[in-house]
Amino acid sequence: xxxxxxxxxxxxxxxxxxxxxxxxxxxxxxxxxxxxxxxxxxxxx
Numbered sequence: 001x002x003x004x005x006x007x008x009x010x011x012x013x014x015x016x017x018x019x020x021x022x023x024x025x026x027x028x029x030x031x032x033x034x035x036x037x038x039x040x041x042x043x044x045x
Contacts, residue, residue: 002020
């Protein structure tokens with residue numbers, strides 16, 4: 001849904017993706033498996 005909304009220009013895809021990952025981490029996740037893994041790895045470098 002995030003990718004589709006970003007493709008249509010409705011949201012800032014990178015910002016929403018980061019917030020989504022951060023929210024999962026704040027909830028206590030030790031590991032996050034996501035479709036965004038490669039993209040997030042590149043952004044975090």
